[in-house]
Amino acid sequence: MKKVTFYLALFILSLASVPLQAQEDSTKVEVKIERLEKEKQKIISEEKEALKKEVEKINQRLDNKEIGWEEAERLKSEAAKKHALNIENRVAIIDNQISLLKREEEEVTWSWDEDDDSNEDEDKWYHKSHYSRTSTHLVVAAGFNNALEDGQSPNDSDFKIGGSRFFEIGLAWRTRVFDESNWLRLRYGFSFQFNGLKPTDNRYYVENGDMTELVEYPLDLDKSKFRMDNLVFPVHFEFGPSKKLETERSVWYSTKDQFKLGIGGYAGFSLGARQKLKYEEGGENVKKKLKDDYNTNDFIYGLSSYIGWGGTALYVKYDLNTIFKDPNPELHNISVGLRFDVN
Incomplete structure (x- = not known):
């Protein structure tokens, strides 16, 4: 017992x-x-x-x-x-x-x-x-770029519509907001933006004290390009359906071949501004590269949005900050192109 x-x-x-x-x-x-x-x-x-x-x-x-x-x-x-x-x-x-x-x-x-x-x-x-709520993606975007004053249309722009382009590359994390639903996701990360502008009428930028002005070059230019490089930190709320996939031991959500809409913005800082000029002088081709402050703003911030299907989307971004500091005209950079999310 x-x-x-x-x-x-x-x-x-x-x-x-x-x-x-x-x-x-x-x-x-x-x-x-x-x-x-x-x-x-x-x-x-x-x-x-x-x-x-x-x-x-x-x-x-x-x-x-x-x-x-x-x-x-x-x-x-x-x-x-x-x-x-x-x-x-x-x-x-x-x-x-x-x-x-x-x-x-x-x-x-x-x-x-x-x-x-x-x-x-x-x-x-x-x-x-x-199960995991966060995934990592490489983000690549490219398309047309321009700069407009308030109320100005692209037809009145000082820059070539087809010749001015942008490129963006970065890393983004996507986190599901709710435990048992994936219709709302938070996307955040960092990106390098390269915004290019090609002035019209044989002009280039000249820094004159606090003013940065477009002036005509004395020779015929084959190419005139002004470029701004930025490091920004985007944040978007992403909406859209997804497929819930389950096994005995795991659950995850897939957005492959699904509609998506992203709304948000970005903030960061300028990495510098440059100009590139190409022209012919004395029978020889000349390439001139100019680097200066050009009175550009150091702090970058704006709004961005995308709409698409699967890993491809139409992408729009607009800088709320002006390109040049006061007392220059209030010129804002705007970009339209395609955005690709690479898993």
Whole structure:
């Protein structure tokens, strides 16, 4: 009898220890996940700082005339792609570790639940599933660019409509706002914007004190291009349906081949302004590259929106800040093009 009582006590104690052990294991997992989330932010900061230094080195080589304008732009574009992919790949490794921890937690996170609707006198175990709410995407956009004063139409613009273009590349995270629905998502990240303007009537920009003015060049220009480079941090609310996909152990939402609408804005700072002139003089082709402050605003902010299907969308952005500081005319940059989300 004493032996039976002893083994029964051991059995009861072992049952009592199950929720305590599960709670301890769950706490350990949460600590590990929190540490990994901090590691993700550290990775993003490291890659952004590395890209900034790399762009500075390229600009220095350009200023020293070690490389040309086209080569500098190619190197900066490659650098931006490299570090964006570095972030995506390094973060993906962390996300996989987090997913693994959550799956391991599922195996020990069980709850005791009594089935009140059953006439049978028995209990059952049920499982609490977990799944990721955030995904990472490479964002690339390109299209037509222009600059307008308030109330001015594109037909009255000082810049060529077809010749002025923009390019944007960056990294974006998409997070589901609600636990059990994916119709509303928050998109946020960082992007490098390259906004180009080609003046009409053989003109180029000249800085005269606080004023920056378009003046006619004394020779016939084959090309006149003014470009502004920015680093911005966009935030959008994205709306649209998605497909809910489930297995026994996971649940996720897919927006492939689905309508989407994004509304939001961006803020950041200018990385500099440049001009490129091409003309013929004395029977020789001349390329002139000019870099100056041009009285451009350092702080960049604006509104942006996109509408599309799957990974492709029509994209519009408008700078609320003026291109040039007071007392220059209030000129605002505007862009229209296509935006691509690469998983």
